[in-house]
Amino acid sequence: MSSTATTAGQGYRQAKDWNANQYLKFEQERTRPVRDLLAQIPASSPRRVVDLGCGPGNSTEVLVSKWPDARISGMDSSPDMIEKARARLPSVEFELGDLNTWTPTNTEEKVDVFFSNAVFQWVPSEKRLPLISRFIEMQAPGGVFAFQVPDNFLEPSHAMMRETASEANKPWTATLKDRQPALARFQSTQEIYDALSPLCQTINVWHTHYYHVLENHEAVVEWVKGTGLRPFVDPLSEEERKGFVEAYLERIKKVYPVSVDGKVILKYPRLFVVAVRK
Template sequence: MTSDWSASQYLLYADERTRPARDLLAQLPLTDVRKVVDIGCGPGNSTELLVARWPNAEVSGFDTSPAMLAEARKRLPQVRFFQADAGEWTPEPDTDLLFANAVFQWLPDHIEVLAQYVRTVKTGAVLAVQMPDNLAEPTHRLMSQTAAAMPFADKLAGAAREPLPPVTTYVDALSAAGAAVDAWHTIYNHPMKDAAAIVEWVKSTGLRPFLAPLDEGEQQRFLEAYEAAVAEAYPPLADGSRLLHFPRLFLVARKG
């Protein structure tokens, strides 16, 4: 497994992964939009929604991953995609919308980054963010438990992501930066064919830091144990399929 993201693995569940981006977009209090940036644009699936919603706006997108950017450029050749790190990037003050679907959970200090974005943009601009809030879900608890039980556990120390802070922390920080904040959670129940499908889902995201440090044999051993644990934690429905219970946090901050 390389350290870059795999666009094809990520797009295995493209519809399900894009649904929160659609749900976030549906809540934006914006009509006249001229400049939009898709932060952590991935393979351009979220950017595509932004272009469709505001076809006359200047939409751009950035990501740290060359593989994701290559895919995004193929999908939307008319859009400017560039490589940047959300933690170091600064928005142009006249941006109308900063959109970030499923990226800030990867940045440990993201609250300060988001607050700084709000401080930087003009009055009326909107910051729209969605993050998986699923560290307490079996998918993620079992990654750490499986890792701890492996003979190569020491290679995986520090692989787990930190849980998101409470929603009150976001609302306080973004309000203090000058925004009116709408925050909510949605729990999706994604139908999945079987336990292996759940493992495939997390392979391109939450499992990456657990698999990357392992050699092929270790990866196989880890995945077998992890899939068995997932199969127990997500019992089959009457037809044999499983429901992936998936909470996500949404934030819409409008600069006052």
């Protein structure tokens, strides 16, 4: 996804509904990892495919194009995202649901491919791999679970969010003191492998760094407004939010150099996993 939260929980309990229009400002860049993940899925003609955390349907659209004969559906916890997805792909079934408890409506029909783009980073750390395992356990042998997550917890774009939130004596300090997102860096390759290998015959893991050329530092802020910045600004009042974003922008200007043409390069690491059920 693009980045879409599909679970409400400890890590993001203050979030409001997601803004699909904000998310889609960088649709081309957010959809590229979808295609990169899809290219590694060893399923030539699946019958049943589910897009977990489908967002506004940009990832689902790629799946429909790849497998036009499959029964493809999407689910997400955001009403705004589901509304946009249904408008985009009216012939595809989209369902509002909580990733933590969601199950396919027809449990007798095994899901051949579970696909997830930029979702599981929003799940509290200790729940991520057990939740992924729960979905894999639903699949028949040969079923594929494929997911991608941003791996930018330590990148300046995200470190500056935490630093800004931790500033003392700011208008937002009191509001965020007890409400900072309880998110952690995604699990290591070893942890992923050890958790999934009892269930899977093959596990393909890789890491890609994308370098997005953006117009300026303000564009970096616009990018993260649609995803990573939301847990910090959603709990704030309008005035607090404005001050927070301005302070964050000043930090961003210090850590991302301006290129000779005035543009700014945003490094964006992503982690990919394709697991095949035993």
